[in-house]
Amino acid sequence: MDLGLPTLVEFRERHNKIIGSPGSAVLDLAEILKHTIGRIVIVEVNFDLLVEKHMEIPLRVFVTEEEFKEAPGYLIRYFGGEETAIPVLKLHGSISDLESCVISVEQTEMGIGPPKLDALQMLKDGKNPLSWVYLGYSLRDVDIRPILAREEFARGVDERWVTPYLDESVEQFGILHRPYWKTGDFPTINDRTNHRDS
Secondary structure (H helix, E strand, O other): OOOOOHHHHHHHHHHHHHOOOOOHHHHHHHHHHHOOOOOOOEEEOOOOOHHHHHOOOOEEEEOOHHHHHOHHHHHHHHHOOOOOOEEEEEOOOEOOEHHHOOOOHHHHHOOOOHHHHHHHHOOOOOOOOEEEEEEOOOOOOOOOHHHHOOHHHHHHEEEEEEEOOOOHHHHHHHHHHHHHHOOOOOOOOOOOEEEOOO
């Protein structure tokens, strides 16, 4: 990657100027995390450091491929009560490590790679679907959407959305998953969405 890429460098400069002034969503998440240690994992595609900067509890952040190789073992220990730092899986990297940032179509077309896929696999359970809440996520990332669209995720995850509006890509995703949802309490994407202003 060209670390002199103006857009990414400009983003980092702007990020560093405003990181100290979080919005209410970040502060609300910080409060939620205090009460869900051992039961919550954060997965994000954002480069920013809002979660890392404004949480008062320990976090274990996974950014690089080498770090992601350690994620499955850490998640097993975390869910087993042996670890207490909340895992943060940054699938598209971090602005603190420009080389880790996934910013191009070419990069996303290559997929997320085995270490990140292995970590995501730990967050589903076909016998007892795990709750996933998407906060404003559009599902347009071509490296992640095909993974989440698989049957194993449709059956192993109980998905909900909090968003001010439904992105077209989320609606299409809901159509793909409707056959798996139709016999449950929330058979459509609209049933699984809490429309909230950000």
